[in-house]
Amino acid sequence: MSAETSTDHRDEAEVSAEQARDGRIAVRLWAFIRPYRVLFALCMLLLPVASALSLLQPHLIQLAIDNHFVPRKEEGLGLLVLAFAATILAEFFLRYAQIYLMELAGQRALRDLRCAVFAHIQRLRIAYFHRNPVGRLMTRLTSDVDSLQEALSSGVVTIIGDLFTLAAIVVILLAKNWRLALVTFAVVPVLLGVSFVFRLLIRAAYRVLRTKIARLNADLQEAVTGMGVVQLFVHEEASKAAYDEVNRDHRDAAYKSIRWDAVLYAIVEMIGSIAIAGIIWWGAGEAVAGYATLGVLVAFVEYVQKFFIPIRDLSQKYAVVQSAMASAERLFELLDSTEIIEDAPDARPLDGFEDRIEFRNVWFTYTDEDNWVLRDVSFTIDKGERVAFCGHTGAGKTTIIGLLTRMYDIQRGQILVDGVDIRELRLRDLRRRFSVVLQDGFLFAGSLRDNIAMRAGEVDEARLREASAVVHLDRLIERYPQGFEHPVRERGVNLSSGERQLVTFARALAHRPDVLILDEATANVDTETEALVQAAVEALLQHQTSVVIAHRLSTIEKVDKIVVLHHGEVAESGSHAELLALGGLYARLVELQYTDPTRRGADA
């Protein structure tokens, strides 16, 4: 628990850095509150009015006593009663309005924040997701935003009102008797000191708590998605134990925050009462010495009691604020993460693909330069050409596709589309030139239609039917009573793996890309369907530029060019015939397939 130890040894520079950071967070939160500032201001105005009304009620009782009960006069009392009823009603409406407006403003401001965070996540590069578990990001989007929400609805904004009340009382006290006032204020440095120390403690506790809850969610989310595997390998007990550990950590972190909250709240309460005791004690002496009249002293005690009400309120909101700040820190950290692949300021549009794609001496690594995944890779893909990549598993085939669609940026060399470095192109334009069938076909929960069409309005009904027919999905879709509206479950779990691949294939086709990219697109599909699909695709998309990765070499023999990758390097490239003649790696791979016993059996 590094967060704790670091707070113990925090020096002044760090403390002021911390304050500066709080300031920055506040400024940034303001950006989200600003659009609703009128609503917030209204809330802040309503609150004192409502309080004033509730103060009016004792006054009305006072009037009744003085004007009616003492002189025993009945007439006119009805009017007072009516006035009293009016204050009750007015107070109801004011308070209700205040609560509702606060909710309205808060909810909207935080919706904006939530959407901003989500939108930012959409811009993050894919590598970010390899390091940050989904569950952690989910925590940001839900419970961190909710913790800010809680702060807003619990009336953090009214703190400003509390501060005004405080200032007013301070002025009154000073005017009444500055010496006594100073005695009273002697507790202020103590209060400040206490809240300062506790701010650090409470904030540290909440920081740990936020980390733990994110961890808890990440573990839960992973366990839920992998429950099938957990059960297959009879790992229920172990995974329960692991979850229990994280859960316990989270609870213990919460215990710590509860402790500091409770101590702070109790101390502030105590200081209030002790200050009053101090005034009584000191004031008595003052009175004896004649510096203060006793009347002033009585008034003082009463004012000081009032003085501590807002302070107590503040201390109660303190924990909520600290929790919210800890969440805000995390949210802004995420919003600030620069792991985005962004368009260059002068990025060029790319309306179509005209000529050729070129990899020029590309070097790439996912981690560091000791672990190159691609080394000095060069090749070209001409318009209308069909290019296949093959090589052993882990050779870097999928990686090349990731680079082409700029999921990752390369370390050395250049990738050019029509002679322009892809880093100078508009990312969206670039990606829309390609349609990719990824190795693990990902489907969204929703209808089959949505999964194939993806972006509303871009794929019409005819295209949809055509694409599904080409990949032989029509048979399946006919079986469903709802046809294209058949609901697909999360990740497509209610389809067979082959069917899933065919859906992603249809998706790629329906978008009529300039370049079709197939990464093991039919690996889980039977050979018959595969052959039919292949033939149909060829018929549909003549002269389609395409990039194909396949382990079943039989499926790529007919392409124009085969690039053989070996340990991240281009070992050889050329047509099927050329490579066979070369007698290198490819020839050996093919030979292996030709020793296929079933094939021999058939030949015999």
Added chain:
Amino acid sequence: MSRNRQLLRYFVKSWPSFAAGGVALLATNLLALSIPRQIGAAVQHLRDAADTASIDVSAVESLAWTIAALALGAAVARVVSRVFIFNAGRQTEYRLRNELFAHLTRLDRAFFERSATGDLTSRVVNDVTFVRLMFGFGVLHVVNTAIAYVVVLSLMLSVSPKLTLYSLLPYPIIFFTVRLFTKAVYTRTQAVQAQLSAISARAQENLSGAMVVRAFAIQDRENDAFRALSDEYVERNLALARVRGALMPYMGVIGGLGMLIVLWLGGLETIREGITLGEYIEFSAYIVTLAWPTMAMGWVLSMWHRGTAAFDRLGVILDAKPSVAPPATGALHLPAISATSGEIQFEGVSLTYEDGTEALRGVDLTIAAGTTVAIVGRTGGGKTSLVHLVARMRDPTAGRVLLDGVDLRDVDPVEVRGEIGYVPQDPFLFSMTVEDNIRLGERPGSGLTVDDAVRIAGLSDDVEILSNGLQTLVGERGVTLSGGQKQRVTIARAVMRAPRVLVLDDALASVDTRTERRILDELAAVMKGRTSLVVTHRFSALELVDEIVVVDEGRVAERGSHEALLALGGIYAGLHRRQQMEEEA
């Protein structure tokens, strides 16, 4: 068990903490309430002194000390009470989450297919939070409010029972009206939480499909959808705020009405000398203090109903019954493993999914112990559904599946799975190291080490390339491995078991031919005398099998050796012809 009984159970589990906290809270209130009295005494003293113009400093000083001492005592009691009660809330939360998790591990595949991951996690995370607040803050405020009522009411009663009665006149209204509020709080809370679940589910999908989202550049669509869900969330929250926000001010009105009646009726009586003026004045001072606990009661009510609404949402998980479960009585055991074990029989097995898809229709099939059988067939034919049954990922809707002569439903699923090495069609890895992922399959007495498994699965070369070898972290679902590497880790994991039955569901689809051949050779050695079921689309894998079973449209369409099936000229011959055509074209 009814919900309230269930809640009570959680309460009882933490009763020592709640009790200790309650006692401390009582002490806090008593001490804190006596401070104003001391201050009052001191002020009175000063007033008297002002009248007589002389002051007894030592008496005032002792009062000051008393106040300070009381303040200190109250502070200590306050810390104790809050720590105990809030900790008990957290303890309940901890317990509830563990129970939810434990129950999730018992639920079957069908449940997880039905549910959205984001929805489940949202329930465990967000709904449990509301239950915790009900237990923590709820209890704190119930006690506080109750004490405040008792104190204030007893003070009021001591002044004038009659006025007290007047002031309580409006309270019965609460019983008739408050139900309207609380019911709405309940249903609207559920609506809010359901929407939060929807947001979570959407975000969860977007995040796990990050690659597709980027590849198809559908960020705008995603942003719009998320925004729409968030807008709806705001609307539902506001709908909730309209009732929840009214509850406290409404209770304020009830309290206010009490005062009004006292002012009106009590006032008249004072004028007509039913009660003395002094009584009235004192009474009116107390009645103002009654307003606070009344408002707080509204708060407690809304917290309770929000908590129960959230708790009831947990029922989706807690009340779900796994359809694959150990037999209620007299579980049988699989016979001990012998020279040849692993006979699998399907007897009239049918499987219909919840949406009505008939994946298997009366499959009769016996797989002899110790053989290697390939299962082939067209996409969607039912191969995966068939092998799922072997590991009891599901139970058949009709017929039965026997392993070494025992109906699987008579055996604890845990025991069955312990005997099976299963490589699923979609490789799933946990975000741990490669080694830990492989060790998941570890079984005492299997006699295999991680290194053996790595070699058998053909991973040795890859492990050398990986940045940290076996200690490389693989990321969620194994994203930082190549497709073929992922598959082979899952093979290594299954092999680690040295299982009675090994199931490979299209497990070599992302592996090149050479590696595939090597793995199959190694597996043949390990699986000698055991049964292997190899689902595959590749003919190159059929070299080592004893028999080929063709599954089509949920039935066993053909079975036999490669040659026999070719001679039959059916589905298998068709599949094979296609592949040949490809190769020769």
